[in-house]
Amino acid sequence: MEEFTVLLVDDEAEFRELLAKRLGKRKLKVLTAGDAAEALRLLASTPVDVVVLDVRMPGMSGTDALREIKARLPSVEVLMLTGHAQLDVALAGMELGAFDYLLKPVDLDALLYRLQDAYRRKHLRESGGGSDPRK
Amino acid sequence: MSTTPRQERTLSPSRAAPGDGAPDATSRRIEFASLADFAAGIAHEINNPLAIIIEAAGWVEDLLEDEHFSTSTCDEMQRALRQIVTQAGRCRDITHNLLSFANRVPGRVTEVRLDQLIREVVAGFEKRAASRRVSIELHLDEDVPAQRLSPTEIQQVLVNLLGNALDALESTGGRIDVTMRWVQGEALIDVADDGSGIPEAILPRIFDPFFTTKPVGKGTGLGLAICSSVMKNLGGAISAESRAGGGTTFHLRLPERPPGEAEKPLVRASLDEDDDGFGPGAQPPTVVLIADNEEGFAEMVSKRLARRNVVALTASSGEETIAQVHANPGIDVVVLDVKMPDMDGPAVLAEIKRRAPLVEVILLSSHTTVESAIDGMRLGAFDYLVKPCELGLLIAQIEKARARKLKQEAKIMEARLREITMRRP
Numbered sequence: 039m040e041e042f043t044v045l046l047v048d049d050e051a052e053f054r055e056l057l058a059k060r061l062g063k064r065k066l067k068v069l070t071a072g073d074a075a076e077a078l079r080l081l082a083s084t085p086v087d088v089v090v091l092d093v094r095m096p097g098m099s100g101t102d103a104l105r106e107i108k109a110r111l112p113s114v115e116v117l118m119l120t121g122h123a124q125l126d127v128a129l130a131g132m133e134l135g136a137f138d139y140l141l142k143p144v145d146l147d148a149l150l151y152r153l154q155d156a157y158r159r160k161h162l163r164e165s166g167g168g169s170d171p172r173k
Numbered sequence: 174m175s176t177t178p179r180q181e182r183t184l185s186p187s188r189a190a191p192g193d194g195a196p197d198a199t200s201r202r203i204e205f206a207s208l209a210d211f212a213a214g215i216a217h218e219i220n221n222p223l224a225i226i227i228e229a230a231g232w233v234e235d236l237l238e239d240e241h242f243s244t245s246t247c248d249e250m251q252r253a254l255r256q257i258v259t260q261a262g263r264c265r266d267i268t269h270n271l272l273s274f275a276n277r278v279p280g281r282v283t284e285v286r287l288d289q290l291i292r293e294v295v296a297g298f299e300k301r302a303a304s305r306r307v308s309i310e311l312h313l314d315e316d317v318p319a320q321r322l323s324p325t326e327i328q329q330v331l332v333n334l335l336g337n338a339l340d341a342l343e344s345t346g347g348r349i350d351v352t353m354r355w356v357q358g359e360a361l362i363d364v365a366d367d368g369s370g371i372p373e374a375i376l377p378r379i380f381d382p383f384f385t386t387k388p389v390g391k392g393t394g395l396g397l398a399i400c401s402s403v404m405k406n407l408g409g410a411i412s413a414e415s416r417a418g419g420g421t422t423f424h425l426r427l428p429e430r431p432p433g434e435a436e437k438p439l440v441r442a443s444l445d446e447d448d449d450g451f452g453p454g455a456q457p458p459t460v461v462l463i464a465d466n467e468e469g470f471a472e473m474v475s476k477r478l479a480r481r482n483v484v485a486l487t488a489s490s491g492e493e494t495i496a497q498v499h500a501n502p503g504i505d506v507v508v509l510d511v512k513m514p515d516m517d518g519p520a521v522l523a524e525i526k527r528r529a530p531l532v533e534v535i536l537l538s539s540h541t542t543v544e545s546a547i548d549g550m551r552l553g554a555f556d557y558l559v560k561p562c563e564l565g566l567l568i569a570q571i572e573k574a575r576a577r578k579l580k581q582e583a584k585i586m587e588a589r590l591r592e593i594t595m596r597r598p
Contacts, residue, residue: 053224053228056225056256060231060235094217142221146228
């Protein structure tokens with residue numbers, strides 16, 4: 039598998055760090071941020087392929103963060119994580135251009151597959167393919 | 174805990190003004206909406222720690238796949254395991270909170286100075302208050318006499334009220350006044366905020382369980398219901414006064430509960446497992462019988478006790494417990510689950526006390542069986558603990574129970590010695 043860079047955005051520090059270690063062990067480059075503002079700062083300075091975004095955070099909400107990310111860096115793919123089944127938030131996120139949403143607690147393999155799919159879509163689009171691996 | 178940016182005390186239309194429109198259908202729908210919100214809130218609160226537990230356990234699995242371990246790998250695993258314990262504790266706190274609502278657990282009663290207790294609780298809120306530009310002013314009459322009550326219960330009430338007041342002032346900042354006076358044998362405590370107030374229409378419902386004006390995940394709708402139930406339990410009362418735009422005041426009324434005289438001191442033991450006083454000392458090991466029909470639990474506890482100079486035996490039924498006590502005169506302490514499949518806890522306890530009056534019994538109860546635990550205390554149990562309990566606390570209580578047994582034995586021996594010496598010419 040190709041190496042790509044993931045940014046984890048979650049206000050639960052322990053969750054963030056553990057998930058970062060586990061994804062790191064699976065040969066992904068992982069950055070972390072504790073809130074949306076920190077995530078946006080990081081994105082401005084570092085190239086990232088896929089963002090994993092908790093939709094419930096203090097400060098800027100996940101949905102607002104998603105809108106902001108998509109406005110500034112349309113090519114970055116975003117996977118939303120939600121603590122419980124908030125279908126309205128998930129739907130709003132999908133309309134804003136999120137790649138997909140997953141429910142927390144998330145199965146690591148499921149997350150990995152979605153990350154790879156997201157990266158592949160980004161890669162294809164950048165190389166002019168533009169097909170959607172979800173189809 | 175995650176929070177959302179919208180935290181004004183807004184009311185979702187589905188829960189507003191009960192009783193208008195078709196009464197039955199509407200009220201049922203209201204109830205269901207609250208219950209659904211409540212369930213979603215609880216699910217969210219539990220899912221967050223659960224997600225950490227799953228990742229921590231997964232990380233240990235990842236590490237175990239490595240060919241060789243370095244010291245840092247062991248450190249990593251230890252950290253992950255510690256994290257699992259911490260986060261499981263978070264889940265436990267949530268379920269305890271729920272159960273304490275469903276079935277109130279009496280906390281440990283001690284002598285409490287209410288002014289000190291209020292100061293401690295308020296100190297815990299200082300950081301949160303400062304970050305929301307809220308000042309908390311105390312006006313405490315220090316002549317209020319010490320009371321005998323469970324500090325955890327009254328703490329729970331104050332934490333809820335202060336938390337609500339801070340939420341009410343979240344977007345505006347403001348001021349909270351905590352006042353305590355002593356009037357005719359009653360402590361009167363007021364918690365007042367100068368926020369936007371609670372609309373008159375919903376004021377009568379705020380103590381109802383599941384009623385909340387907060388977004389999902391933020392409030393369970395249980396806080397004020399718990400407060401109300403706690404105050405009733407203490408023989409007191411809680412009420413609220415609010416004017417639109419004029420702030421909200423919660424009044425607590427707590428009738429006098431004067432300190433008793435010779436009650437058993439209820440000192441909470443240190444929860445630090447390393448500080449449990451069990452060194453590899455010269456003392457002969459304590460012999461404990463763990464009587465619990467959940468064999469996994471009994472085994473786990475006995476294994477961990479074995480590393481602390483405690484010999485632990487196990488029994489999984491009431492009958493087996495009694496037989497073990499009969500067969501092993503060396504048993505110092507029995508840790509007895511009050512819910513055994515064949516006999517109830519108090520009956521097992523009575524039988525143990527009949528056959529071996531010096532053996533001390535510590536009862537383990539769940540929230541639903543606290544009443545049998547209290548019966549057990551009357552029948553001579555040394556103490557009772559609510560499951561799941563910290564192992565450190567259990568060990569400390571075992572040690573205390575054993576100390577009491579040794580003291581009793583010494584007394585009996587002294588009495589016998591006196592008898593013998595008196596018979597001598």
